[in-house]
Amino acid sequence: MSGRGAGGAAAVPARAxxxxxxxxxxxxxxxxxxxxSAPWLTRTLxxxxxxxxxxxxxxxxxxxxxxxxxxxxxSGCGKSTVARLVVGLYQLTSGTITYDGKNxxxxxxxxxxxxxxxxxxxxxxxxxxxxxxxxxxxxxxAEPIRAHRLLRGRRAVHARVDxxxxxxxxxxxxxxxxxxxxxxxxxxxxxxxxxxxxxxEFLVCDExxxxxxxxxxxxxxxxxxxxxxxxxxxxxFISHNLAVVHHIADRVGVMYLGRIVxxxxxxQLFAAPRHPYTRMLLDAIPxxxxxxxxxxxxxxxxxxxxDPPPGCAFHPRCPLADDxxxxxxxxxxxxxxxxxxxxxxxxxxxxxxxxxxxxxxxxGGEGRGVASVRAG
Amino acid sequence: MSAAAERxxxxxxxxxxxxxxxxxxxxxxxxxxxxxxxxxxxxPGEVLGVVGESGAxxxxxxxAIIGLLEPPGRIASGEIRLDGRRIDDLPYxxxxxxxxxxxxxxxxxxxxxxxxxxxxxxxxxxxxxxHLDMSEGAAxxxxxxxxxxxxxxxxxxxxxxxxxxxxxxxxxxxxIALAICANPQLIIADEPTTALDVSIQAxxxxxxxxxxxxxxxxxxLVTHDMGVIAETxxxxxxxxxxxxxxxxxxxxxIHAPKHPYTVGxxxxxxSIVDDRERLVQIDGAMPRLNAIPRGCAxxxxxxxxxxxxxxxxxxxxxVGVVRAACWLYADAGANAHAxxxxxxxx
Numbered sequence: 001m002s003g004r005g006a007g008g009a010a011a012v013p014a015r016a017x018x019x020x021x022x023x024x025x026x027x028x029x030x031x032x033x034x035x036x037s038a039p040w041l042t043r044t045l046x047x048x049x050x051x052x053x054x055x056x057x058x059x060x061x062x063x064x065x066x067x068x069x070x071x072x073x074x075s076g077c078g079k080s081t082v083a084r085l086v087v088g089l090y091q092l093t094s095g096t097i098t099y100d101g102k103n104x105x106x107x108x109x110x111x112x113x114x115x116x117x118x119x120x121x122x123x124x125x126x127x128x129x130x131x132x133x134x135x136x137x138x139x140x141x142a143e144p145i146r147a148h149r150l151l152r153g154r155r156a157v158h159a160r161v162d163x164x165x166x167x168x169x170x171x172x173x174x175x176x177x178x179x180x181x182x183x184x185x186x187x188x189x190x191x192x193x194x195x196x197x198x199x200x201e202f203l204v205c206d207e208x209x210x211x212x213x214x215x216x217x218x219x220x221x222x223x224x225x226x227x228x229x230x231x232x233x234x235x236x237f238i239s240h241n242l243a244v245v246h247h248i249a250d251r252v253g254v255m256y257l258g259r260i261v262x263x264x265x266x267x268q269l270f271a272a273p274r275h276p277y278t279r280m281l282l283d284a285i286p287x288x289x290x291x292x293x294x295x296x297x298x299x300x301x302x303x304x305x306x307d308p309p310p311g312c313a314f315h316p317r318c319p320l321a322d323d324x325x326x327x328x329x330x331x332x333x334x335x336x337x338x339x340x341x342x343x344x345x346x347x348x349x350x351x352x353x354x355x356x357x358x359x360x361x362x363x364g365g366e367g368r369g370v371a372s373v374r375a376g
Numbered sequence: 377m378s379a380a381a382e383r384x385x386x387x388x389x390x391x392x393x394x395x396x397x398x399x400x401x402x403x404x405x406x407x408x409x410x411x412x413x414x415x416x417x418x419x420p421g422e423v424l425g426v427v428g429e430s431g432a433x434x435x436x437x438x439x440a441i442i443g444l445l446e447p448p449g450r451i452a453s454g455e456i457r458l459d460g461r462r463i464d465d466l467p468y469x470x471x472x473x474x475x476x477x478x479x480x481x482x483x484x485x486x487x488x489x490x491x492x493x494x495x496x497x498x499x500x501x502x503x504x505x506x507h508l509d510m511s512e513g514a515a516x517x518x519x520x521x522x523x524x525x526x527x528x529x530x531x532x533x534x535x536x537x538x539x540x541x542x543x544x545x546x547x548x549x550x551x552i553a554l555a556i557c558a559n560p561q562l563i564i565a566d567e568p569t570t571a572l573d574v575s576i577q578a579x580x581x582x583x584x585x586x587x588x589x590x591x592x593x594x595x596x597l598v599t600h601d602m603g604v605i606a607e608t609x610x611x612x613x614x615x616x617x618x619x620x621x622x623x624x625x626x627x628x629x630i631h632a633p634k635h636p637y638t639v640g641x642x643x644x645x646x647s648i649v650d651d652r653e654r655l656v657q658i659d660g661a662m663p664r665l666n667a668i669p670r671g672c673a674x675x676x677x678x679x680x681x682x683x684x685x686x687x688x689x690x691x692x693x694x695v696g697v698v699r700a701a702c703w704l705y706a707d708a709g710a711n712a713h714a715x716x717x718x719x720x721x722x
Contacts, residue, residue, distance in 0.1 A: 286603025
């Protein structure tokens with residue numbers, strides 16, 4: 001972990017606090033920049049500058065074996081880009097991602113890449129677009145088995161596909177049908193069966209339930225929980241829905257405009273959110289408990305990632321912003337006053353660091369979030 | 377039917393009254409019944425939430441009320457009354473005068489509700505002058521006032537911008553301004569916040585609530601998001617396979633749901649306040665329109681179904697302060713207190 005900035009160094013004790021857990025995935029100051037300039041000729045004739053979009057900027061996190069890390073944020077915050085970087089669908093612009101100690105640059109090619117690719121799989125948001133409509137379900141699920149030459153012989157593959165379909169709650173006979181014959185929830189089950197076919201340890205799930213109705217979402221979330229327990233899977237779970245992340249994740253990272261602004265154990269993050277943006281997001285969730293809690297919708301919107309504000313990207317919407325926030329980018333630092341929670345939280349906020357959020361003295365143990373909601 | 381009882385429960389006379397609405401889609405393989413015997417009413421100034429999963433028929437009900445059913449869909453029977461006057465059998469031109477003037481509409485995707493080729497100012501003034509007798513200048517002044525009211529900063533400048541120059545949340549504000557520009561008595565809002573991020577969603581919900589309070593506008597809020605209903609609605613109707621499964625005051629339906637479908641639906645929503653290992657799971661999926669089961673449409677997925685559920689279709693009956701269409705409550709009242717939210721507690 002050498003060569004990290006002052007802010008990053010604080011992450012080390014946080015990881016050390018969890019006894020015996022081995023980190024499976026580590027993203028180290030990763031960044032991804034997209035070139036969204038106009039075509040060369042237009043640019044030259046129109047004297048337009050090159051346009052670069054920093055979708056992910058200096059993001060660091062680790063995921064322990066058997067754990068679920070949730071990433072939440074609003075549209076355009078870079079969470080899906082992180083997912084694609086982790087499985088190697090995009091090339092990193094900066095930083096490194098290691099999987100079980102090995103650099104995933106190797107994913108791209110070679111024998112080592114093939115071995116590594118088998119161990120991590122992805123589930124996509126849209127079950128209508130991620131399954132080949134011309135293939136039978138059995139072929140879709142069997143593809144990873146064939147691609148990685150995991151089993152020999154038609155009969156063995158067939159038996160394995162039937163077992164996978166049964167594992168996700170489908171019938172063996174469903175293998176002979178085509179994707180269009182299934183509902184959204186069933187298609188997502190097929191996606192999961194396909195992801196499991198190569199016997200991975202790590203699943204990256206990009207909004208896997210966002211396209212589904214709540215009752216179907218509950219079926220899929222329950223299934224993912226069961227599979228995690230049975231197979232010892234590790235998840236990176238991306239969602240814009242805080243309640244879903246609260247349900248499924250052990251630790252949660254909150255992203256805003258390409259950066260992680262807060263990352264902490266689930267209980268701590270939801271009970272005692274520290275970053276003003278996290279607090280705003282939690283306040284914005286509609287209240288099912290009908291306590292009549294006054295919601296204070298935060299004014300303003302996410303700025304364009306093409307032209308992010310200087311300093312802390314959240315400062316134009318932040319009630320605590322001062323000159324330093326407008327000038328200097330805050331780095332993730334572990335929070336003092338969050339002792340005894342068992343999981344260190346990290347926050348990227350000058351106000352929290354300086355104790356200007358009026359919360360540090362009280363300690364992070366009790367949170368307004370849960371306390372006020374439960375009061376009803 | 378105890379329509380009289382329901383009316384008595386609401387002290388105010390109904391603004392919108394839907395009775396036994398049935399919507400059919402004739403197809404080559406026979407007629408599909410998308411909405412079957414739906415009845416409800418909305419009082420002036422009241423917010424009625426209509427919740428259900430995809431295909432339950434909630435948007436279709438809204439479209440029928442504003443006369444925008446897409447052919448071949450048609451109202452086969454039943455009636456829709458606005459202020460006591462039937463509006464479901466009006467000719468096209470007469471309905472056009474009501475739509476926009478007395479019933480406003482907000483749809484899910486603000487980009488498709490706005491014309492990309494006209495500035496929002498010209499769309500607003502056109503709508504205002506279609507419905508209200510106003511000069512060009514007065515209509516423009518009203519348009520600026522409306523934009524200010526829905527929270528668009530510097531409306532004098534923004535009025536000449538085009539839809540693509542607005543963000544999603546701001547566009548939805550423009551759509552709301554369009555919907556309220558002729559002071560309608562009723563707004564049909566079909567998934568108004570679904571396409572928006574949570575923080576923007578909160579802004580739009582509080583805007584809708586404030587406008588309804590200030591203007592006394594009634595709202596039919598169609599959504600699949602129970603959280604939005606909980607925050608906004610006075611009463612809620614839960615729809616399943618083209619029928620209302622349960623309807624009643626929002627607190628009652630959320631905290632003490634009666635119909636087994638509502639119980640399951642509430643339990644399946646993840647929450648940030650409780651720590652549950654598993655969510656309540658309703659197995660299976662909503663039936664397709666061409667395969668709606670006999671009896672209660674929910675019976676194949678219902679853990680408490682018995683013989684009668686499989687043969688006879690239940691109608692809405694009073695169960696305490698709510699009404700539910702479920703045979704468990706056939707002896708309404710007597711049984712009402714014996715149904716705790718068993719499924720939800722787990």
